[in-house]
Amino acid sequence: MERAILKSISAENFASFAEKIVFSCIADESKKEHKMNTFKIGDNIINKVSYIYGANGSGKTFFCKVFREIQRMVVLSPLFMMKKLPIKDLFPSEDLLKPMPKFAFDIAYKDLPTTLGIDIIIDEITYHYEFSVFNQMVVYELLTKKYRRTEKILERTSPSFEDIILKSELKSFEDNKHVVKKEALCLAMAAMLNNDLADTIVNAIKEINVVNMTYPRLDPTEIEAFSEERIKKYVKVLKKADPTIREMHINYKEEEVARQKIESDDFENREIIQKKTTVGVKTEHALYDHGLEIESGTDQIEFFKDESLGTIKLFTALPYLFDILEKGGVLVLDEIENGLHLSLVKEIISLFINEKTNPHNAQLICTTHQPLLVSNDVKKDQVWVISKDKFGKSFLKRLSDKNFSRAKVNLTNKILEGALGCNPEKFF
Incomplete structure (x- = not known):
């Protein structure tokens, strides 16, 4: 289905x-x-x-x-x-x-x-x-x-x-x-x-998925959104905004914060388990000497602290975009142009119009x-x-x-x- x-x-x-x-x-x-x-x-x-x-x-x-x-x-x-x-x-x-x-x-x-x-x-x-x-x-x-x-x-x-x-x-x-x-x-x-x-x-x-583009941080999503294949896709896109990015490492953490039994004999001793997820991001950037790249794998900046707001906004949207386009579904973006160039916003919209990039008719x-x-x-x-x-x-x-x-x-x-x-x- x-x-x-x-x-x-x-x-x-x-x-x-x-x-x-x-x-x-x-x-x-x-x-x-x-x-x-x-x-x-x-x-x-x-x-x-x-x-x-x-x-x-x-x-x-x-x-x-x-x-x-x-x-x-x-x-x-x-x-x-x-x-x-x-x-x-x-x-x-x-x-x-x-x-x-x-x-x-x-x-x-x-x-x-x-x-x-x-x-x-x-x-x-x-x-x-x-x-x-x-x-x-x-x-x-x-x-x-x-x-x-x-x-x-x-x-x-x-x-x-x-x-x-x-x-x-x-x-x-x-x-x-x-x-x-x-x-x-x-x-x-x-x-x-x-x-x-x-x-x-x-x-x-x-x-x-309802995403407010005025919010600069990534809300936790499913761990499948941060597979190695997906991260490579994110890096490929983000390089257009920051050409020094070489690698991206995602720390996806899920922890149980509460466990409560349902107090009724009809529920066969079932429990509701509440979990909390957090997403951490670390990027590795190229290092140059007079225009020649001499080293990679360095972390000269903190992604959410030092990266440009536009790059952060773009990264915030990417997991939702790929999820929806690859599987189908509905994506609601509040203030889609916030922090993004108009041509980039139009490109995002075109992904939904194109049958090849949107084979499952995502909305x-x-x-x-x-x-x-x-x-x-x-x-x-x-x-x-x-x-x-x-x-x-x-x-x-x-x-x-x-x-x-x-x-x-x-x-x-x-x-x-x-x-x-x-x-x-x-x-x-």
């Missing part, structure tokens, strides 16, 4: 998104150019690359956090059933434990739940999953599948496990649904207890300020605009939904002119 394909994602009463926003990777078939930069899966035509434009503070990073918030709930849900598990000790970032952020600038939204949703395609079957959270309790949860017809296989109408209805492939979890706590997702609990469908969907959600979703990324070979339905009104509400609109006077429009000029609503007001 290949990795899942993202069809859409939605959010309501989350951070700056007061009203419901829906982002879709489905190509707009009403447009003449709809098959360009796309691939077909079943009856769906999917865009390979999508752009999210917006001014500073418009909500681009919050858009990326929708993915992270869904993943956070999936990861944390099994831990909520523990009675004595020191959750705070397991997560170095307190952000993981904060309540889901609601829209903060209108008191009417304080009494409304936050709803997040995602549609993914697995083996040509579309799964729609959404949940609502209020006061840190899951008040609604829904999972449907669609192949020829739509079938509801999970529905939850209150925080109580008694109000969970399971059908089809999730019916086997019926006898264990009492373990679902008010704060936990039923789907995540079913996955932990080895329900095949739940496990498949949860893993598909967790495999979406790239990137937020950006850079209008020059939108050239003649970009369709209007690939471009989304986030704008914020005077009340602090962010809105997401697709350019293909806008009416243009001519069929062929220079999107770069339109963005620079401010006609599309994604430029900031004058600050000074």
Whole structure:
């Protein structure tokens, strides 16, 4: 089974998104150019690359956090059933434990739940999953599948496990649904207890890579990303930025930080094991004497301390790029151009468009300020605009939904002119 394909994602009463926003990777078939930069899966035509434009503070990073918030709930849900598990000790970032952020600038939204949703395609079957959270309790949860017809296989109408209805492939979890706590997702609990469908969907959600390019350090990833073959590829690319690099050594460390038994007779004395991973980088550089290389294998600089920020940013992205392009999947890059030259950013994007470098139809979703990324070979339905009104509400609109006077429009000029609503007001 290949990795899942993202069809859409939605959010309501989350951070700056007061009203419901829906982002879709489905190509707009009403447009003449709809098959360009796309691939077909079943009856769906999917865009390979999508752009999210917006001014500073418009909500681009919050858009990326929708993915992270869904993943956070999936990861944390099994831990909520523990009675004595020191959750705070397991997560170095307190952000993981904060309540889901609601829209903060209108008191009417304080009494409304936050709803997040995602549609993914697995083996040509579309799964729609959404949940609502209020006061840190899951008040609604829904999972449907669609192949020829739509079938509801999970529905939850209150925080109580008694109000969970399971059908089809999730019916086997019926006898264990009492373990679902008010704060936990039923789907995540079913996955932990080895329900095949739940496990498949949860893993598909967790495999979406969300990378903030403003962060200069490498987040831990799978050890396969640092094989000898992969490191050689990284060095080959990084030499274009720093021609003195000769070798790169990665210290990938994984350690167990907590082990807790699940306190229930139904779980056969099972345990949840929490692990922490760290990645260290050391590079060897050439040494010259009047232009002649006399020695290699030296470590004149510390990579994360002394290397240029652009080179570090490039290296930060490489493991995710190679993972996605070699295996398929979804990569979300927040501020893709941060620290990188425009031509390099365009080259990264072209890797996803090219069928040879992207044989598994990986998807790239990137937020950006850079209008020059939108050239003649970009369709209007690939471009989304986030704008914020005077009340602090962010809105997401697709350019293909806008009416243009001519069929062929220079999107770069339109963005620079401010006609599309994604430029900031004058600050000074």
